[in-house]
Amino acid sequence: MARRRKKDPTFVDLAMQLAVGCAFLLAYNITFSKYGASLGGAWLNPLLVIIIIMLAVSIGFRIYYVQEKLKKANIHEIDKMSGTMFERYLEQFFKRQGWQVKRTGGKGDYGADLILSSATKKVVVQAKRWKKNVGYEAIQQSYTSKDVYGCHEAWVITNSSFTEQARDGAKRLGVKLWDREVLIEQMANVNAAQTIAVKEPEQVDQNATAPLSANHKQDEDLFVCARCGKPVTNKVKEYCLSNPKRFNGRIYCYDHQR
Numbered sequence: 001m002a003r004r005r006k007k008d009p010t011f012v013d014l015a016m017q018l019a020v021g022c023a024f025l026l027a028y029n030i031t032f033s034k035y036g037a038s039l040g041g042a043w044l045n046p047l048l049v050i051i052i053i054m055l056a057v058s059i060g061f062r063i064y065y066v067q068e069k070l071k072k073a074n075i076h077e078i079d080k081m082s083g084t085m086f087e088r089y090l091e092q093f094f095k096r097q098g099w100q101v102k103r104t105g106g107k108g109d110y111g112a113d114l115i116l117s118s119a120t121k122k123v124v125v126q127a128k129r130w131k132k133n134v135g136y137e138a139i140q141q142s143y144t145s146k147d148v149y150g151c152h153e154a155w156v157i158t159n160s161s162f163t164e165q166a167r168d169g170a171k172r173l174g175v176k177l178w179d180r181e182v183l184i185e186q187m188a189n190v191n192a193a194q195t196i197a198v199k200e201p202e203q204v205d206q207n208a209t210a211p212l213s214a215n216h217k218q219d220e221d222l223f224v225c226a227r228c229g230k231p232v233t234n235k236v237k238e239y240c241l242s243n244p245k246r247f248n249g250r251i252y253c254y255d256h257q258r
Contacts, residue, residue, distance in 0.1 A: 073187035074196070075180070078129070078159050082255045086129035087113045088198040090157060094125075096190060110148045111141025124151040128158040135162075139169040159183055 070076070081089065091101045091114060099116040114125040126142045128134045138156050146154035156162075156170070157178040170177050178186070190196070232253050240247045240257070247257070 069184065069188045072191045072193055073184040074193040075159065075184050075187065077193070078183075078187075079131075081129055083127070083129050084255055085198060086159070087127045089192075089196060090114060090125065090127050092196045092198055093187070093190065093192065096195065099123075104149075110145040111138070112145035112149055115149055115151065121153065122149070122151040123153045123155055124149050125155045125157060128156065128160070130158055130160045133161045133163050134158045134166055136165045136169045139166050139173060139175050142175050143173045157183060 078086065078089065087103060091103055094101050094114065094116055099118055102115040102117075104112045104115060111126050112124045113127045116123040116125060124142065124145045126138055126145070128138055134156065142154040142156050145151075153176060154174075155176045155178060156166075159180055161179045162170070162177055167177065169175070187196075232251060236254065237251050240251045
């Protein structure tokens with residue numbers, strides 16, 4: 001059974017904890033106030049007030065800490081990124097960690113998006129900027145690309161989570177997983193919102209019209225993305241058409257091939 005992607009803690013979520021705590025203490029107070037003389041006397045209510053204040057302050061600090069952590073991690077902006085921009089973002093992150101980074105995305109990349117190199121280690125990274133949970137196929141691709149690129153380790157990094165099958169497969173194959181929680185932790189540690197900045201690759205003007213041949217309908221079907229309508233290169237077109245089972249005979253731009 002697949003795990004649902006965990007939602008980031010919000011003010012409402014944490015405030016509910018305070019409400020539950022207060023409700024418990026109120027019930028405690030009502031129950032034992034009848035027997036105050038024998039079970040607490042005059043100090044019972046002041047003690048409950050102090051406990052509630054301490055609980056409220058503790059949850060208040062927790063709310064502040066969580067919100068600041070999410071801001072530093074820039075996770076909500078990451079959620080809006082395209083797959084390509086997410087790769088570029090991770091590229092900048094790992095460079096700041098001292099890695100030499102090579103982006104490999106494109107035809108025949110075997111599921112590898114980044115190759116990280118240091119003096120002692122070489123790692124292949126597959127980046128998944130997804131809304132849904134990442135499945136076992138990504139684990140298989142990453143494991144295969146490790147041998148193809150001669151790497152010591154394979155990592156899969158996502159802003160989402162992983163299915164149970166993916167987690168089990170990763171454990172069996174030795175693939176390291178970064179889910180949403182790990183990504184937030186890593187990005188917050190470097191204050192990514194302030195220290196990492198990348199821009200989307202220049203987009204082709206979709207309003208511009210290119211000269212069409214006499215058989216212009218066929219040209220449109222062959223040279224634009226079937227999902228977003230963005231023009232694609234002949235190389236991308238040939239890659240999609242050479243993999244009919246994967247793309248069902250249609251053409252997709254690089255971002256929508258994932």
